[in-house]
Amino acid sequence: MVERLSPAPARAPRWAARATAALAQAGARVRVIAANTPANLHQELSRLERAWAAGPAEPRFAYAPAPPPAEVRGALDALARDLDARGELGAIYAARAREIADDAALCELAGSPGLWAAARRRYARRDRFDAAADATADAWLGEKPPKEADAELVRTDDERAPASLVRRMREEIGRRRLPLRVEVKANLASLAATGDGFVQVIAGRRITRRDVERTVLHELEGHAAPRMLADAAPLGIFAIGTARGSDDQEGRALWLERRRGFLDHRRRREIALRHVAARAVEGRADFVATVRLLQSRGAPLDAALRVAARVHRGGGLGREAVYLPALLRVEDAVAQDRAIDRVLRVGRVAVDAAPALRGWV
Numbered sequence: 001m002v003e004r005l006s007p008a009p010a011r012a013p014r015w016a017a018r019a020t021a022a023l024a025q026a027g028a029r030v031r032v033i034a035a036n037t038p039a040n041l042h043q044e045l046s047r048l049e050r051a052w053a054a055g056p057a058e059p060r061f062a063y064a065p066a067p068p069p070a071e072v073r074g075a076l077d078a079l080a081r082d083l084d085a086r087g088e089l090g091a092i093y094a095a096r097a098r099e100i101a102d103d104a105a106l107c108e109l110a111g112s113p114g115l116w117a118a119a120r121r122r123y124a125r126r127d128r129f130d131a132a133a134d135a136t137a138d139a140w141l142g143e144k145p146p147k148e149a150d151a152e153l154v155r156t157d158d159e160r161a162p163a164s165l166v167r168r169m170r171e172e173i174g175r176r177r178l179p180l181r182v183e184v185k186a187n188l189a190s191l192a193a194t195g196d197g198f199v200q201v202i203a204g205r206r207i208t209r210r211d212v213e214r215t216v217l218h219e220l221e222g223h224a225a226p227r228m229l230a231d232a233a234p235l236g237i238f239a240i241g242t243a244r245g246s247d248d249q250e251g252r253a254l255w256l257e258r259r260r261g262f263l264d265h266r267r268r269r270e271i272a273l274r275h276v277a278a279r280a281v282e283g284r285a286d287f288v289a290t291v292r293l294l295q296s297r298g299a300p301l302d303a304a305l306r307v308a309a310r311v312h313r314g315g316g317l318g319r320e321a322v323y324l325p326a327l328l329r330v331e332d333a334v335a336q337d338r339a340i341d342r343v344l345r346v347g348r349v350a351v352d353a354a355p356a357l358r359g360w361v
Contacts, residue, residue, distance in 0.1 A: 022075075041061070059309060096241060106317070136272070154207065165216070170182050189313060199220075277320065329351050
């Protein structure tokens with residue numbers, strides 16, 4: 001392992017400030033997960049679990065009609081062509097402009113038949129870590145479960161329980177003095193989610209204390225802290241993110257979990273099940289086929305329905321296919337050069353872009 005030091009950051013070129021402002025404005029109007037999360041996700045999961053007692057049932061997801069205007073994509077494409085002529089740094093900005101345009105398409109197409117093809121372009125297989133992730137998921141699902149004592153469960157939104165996710169998240173945010181509020185939401189596909197100025201916590205889920213601490217680490221160290229550091233970075237690309245930066249940030253969050261001992265057998269199975277479900281979506285599997293696949297890999301019905309709903313949101317988003325490859329990609333990059341994490345921790349930066357941006361950290 002080597003560690004390569006970086007020179008002091010240079011002054012940002014004037015065009016970068018203009019590009020940052022344009023991309024930040026466009027990005028603020030593009031919220032892929034929010035647009036593709038069903039407004040009735042919680043209700044549908046409850047209905048599906050009851051319905052499957054009598055036989056397989058398809059979900060009836062509903063989406064809020066809030067697509068960004070189509071002209072956003074045209075403006076981003078024009079901006080990307082201009083940025084391509086700005087050298088290596090310009091190419092990084094241009095790639096992000098095109099990615100925001102792709103994300104805008106995902107928002108516009110949420111809940112429609114066209115979403116699947118747009119999502120396959122956005123979350124396409126990227127490098128050798130995709131095949132490695134497929135093999136890793138199979139290996140993790142083949143592991144023999146260890147004998148574990150029954151863990152105490154706590155409801156995620158229990159305001160009276162000091163060990164609940166909502167209480168622990170608020171406590172840790174206060175300890176770190178982060179300018180974040182905690183919101184409780186019913187229609188989350190995950191236990192928690194971090195956005196601009198907030199962390200959302202899912203309502204009504206019963207989880208272990210270990211899952212509480214892992215989720216706090218994942219959201220605050222993996223997502224919130226990089227947002228705070230990016231705001232103080234000398235170059236705006238850290239705050240708006242590089243192309244594939246949000247993908248690799250998920251991988252880094254999992255890497256942090258592994259370093260802290262949270263990527264145990266149960267968590268590995270959870271990530272692996274999401275991965276194989278997302279790959280099934282890539283192969284055009286429908287909702288029922290995905291649930292049956294997950295059950296065949298050992299998932300109980302409630303977990304199979306929840307994971308299937310997550311990968312099929314929007315009509316087949318399947319974003320979960322990027323998590324495990326990103327973990328392996330981040331691990332490999334840091335193993336070769338541990339100073340790479342100094343770049344990855346300052347915003348949503350892809351491993352591919354980190355070497356070019358190290359001089360700005």
